[in-house]
Amino acid sequence: MGKIGFDNEKYLSLQSEHIKERVHEFGGKLYLEFGGKLFDDYHASRVLPGFQPDSKIRMLSMLQSDVEIVVVINAGDIEKNKMRGDLGISYDEDVLRLIDIFRGLGFFVGSVVITQFAGQPAAEAFSKRLTDLGVRSYHHYPIIGYPSDVAHIVSDEGLGKNDYIETSRPIVVMTAPGPGSGKMATCLSQLYHEHKRGIQAGYAKYETFPIWNLPLKHPVNLAYEAATADLNDVNMIDPFHLEAYGKTTVNYNRDVEIFPVLCAMFDRIQGSSPYRSPTDMGVNMAGFAIVDDEACQAASRMEILRRYYTGLVQRVRGTCDENVVRKLELVMQQAGVTPEICPAVKAALDKAQSSGGPAGAMVLPDGSVVTGKTSPLMGASAALLLNAIKVVGGISDDLKLISSSVMEPISVLKTENLGHHNPRLHSDEVLIALAMSGVTSPLAALAQQQLSKLRGCDAHFSVIISEEDSNLYKRLGIHVTCEPKYETKRLYHR
Secondary structure, three states: OOOOOEOHHHHHHHHHHHHHHHHHHOOOOEEEEEOOOOOOOHHHHHHOOOOOOOHHHHHHHOOHHHEEEEEEEEHHHHHOOOEEOOOOEEHHHHHHHHHHHHHHOOOEEEEEEEEOOOOOHHHHHHHHHHHHOOOOEEEOOOOOOOOOOHHHHOOOOOHHHOOOOOOOOOEEEEEOOOOOOOHHHHHHHHHHHHHHOOOOOEEEEEOOOOOOOOOOOOHHHHHHHHHOHHHOOOEEEOHHHHHHHOOOOEEEHHHHHHHHHHHHHHHHHHOOOOOOOHHHHEOOOHHHHEOOHHHHHHHHHHHHHHHHHHHHHHHHHOOOOHHHHHHHHHHHHHHOOOHHHOHHHHHHHHHHHHHOOOEEEEEOOOOOEEEEEOOOOEOHHHHHHHHHHHHHOOOOOOOOOOOHHHHHHHHHHHHHOOOOOOOOEOHHHHHHHHHHHHOOOHHHHHHHOOHHHHOOOEEEEOOOOOHHHHHHHHHOOOEEEEOOOOOOOOOOOO
C-alpha cells in the first residue's frame, strides 16, 4: 500500500558486497553482531516501503557458503523464563525455533552460547537439552567490573575464562532471541581467544537503525526511537565520527557510551583499535537504497502513530509505564505526527458515536475509508473485515456474504458449549463461516479472494479489541491501532 520508497535489490547487492569488503579488511575472519531481527523485520518494511521483511536473511544467503551462525542467549533470561512478546514463547524455546529456521534455509548453525552463566539450574538444563539434541553449546561467565575494568576484562581471568567457540567459516554471525543477550561481549571474547591463538579476526556490527547517513530527526530515525521507547534508546550525533572525520553521522546512545571502552579493549587485545567511531563499526547500507525519501518519511510518521497508540494501550494494560508514553509523545512532536494523519482514527470514533457502540475503520489501498460497527452476532473487528473485503471486491453492501443460519449455530456453540459469555463472533470465526459459505455461494468465495488486498492497510478501533482479533489482523498484514479503553468497565479483560 502506498509508494515504494526503498530499492530492495539494490540494498541486497550493496550490503553483501560491503560485508565482503569488511571481511577482507580483517584478513578473512569477521565476527558480525546482528542487531534486531534477522528475518521477519516488519518494522523495517513498514518504515522503508519496498524493504522485504526477509531482506537480511536473503542478503546473507548471497554469502551462505561463508556464513556460520551462532545463537546467543543470556542464562538469566533462561532462568527468568523471559518471553518474546511478539511470539508468546520463551527465549530458550525461541533459540530452538531460530535454529530450525536457519537450518531450513540452508544455513550452518555452529553452536549456542549461554552468556552470564553462573550455574543457574534452568540454564544447566537447557545446556543439557541442547547436547541431547546434538547442538554444541558453550558457556560464557560473568566478569567482575564489566565493562569498565578493561585490564581485568581483557585477561585470562576475564574473557580468558570463557569457553572458546570453535568456528569454521569466515563470517560468524552473532544473533539472539532478544536484546541484552550478550552478542557484543561474545564477539569480544572470541577476538581475545583468536588473538591468543595467533588468528587475525575482526568485529563489525550490523544494525539497520538508526540509519547513520540520514539526518538525526529524519522520521525514519525517529520511528526507531518510537520502536525502542521502552529501552530508552536515544538517537544522537556520533561525536567520535565528527571529531575524526568532520562529518555528521547518526548513532544511538548505547553505542556512543560504550565506544571508549571498546576502543580500550581493542587496544589491549590487538594492540590498536581498528575503528575511530561507533559509526565505523557498522556495516549498514540501508540509507543508500532509499529511492523516494518522501514516501519513507510518510510511512515512518504512520509507524510513529501506531507505536504511540500501542504505548497508550500498554499503559492501560499495565505493561508499560508513563515514561514510555511521554517518550512517544515527544517523538510524535519532533516528527510532526498527529492522529489526523490516519483517516481511520476519526472515522472509527465518528462511527462509534453514531452507532452507540464499539466501531472500527480501515483505510483501503485506494485511500477510501470503510467502517464497521458491533452487532448482535459480530464484533466491530469482524464487521469491519467483511465490509472491507466487500468494498475492495466491488461487492454491493446490500448483499449478505454469510447467512445468519451459518453464524447463529457458531454463536450458540460458543455460549452454550464452550463457556463464552459473549455471543458475538471474532474475526477468525467469521472468516471460517465465510469459508464454509464459499462452498455453496460464489459470492462468499469471491469475497475470500479479496483478503490479500488488505495487506498493508491501517485499521483503527474505538476500543481495545480482543487478542484473537488483533492476532488475526496481524496475520492478514493489517496494521491495527486502538483507543486506550475497554468496551466494559470490568477489571479483568481477556
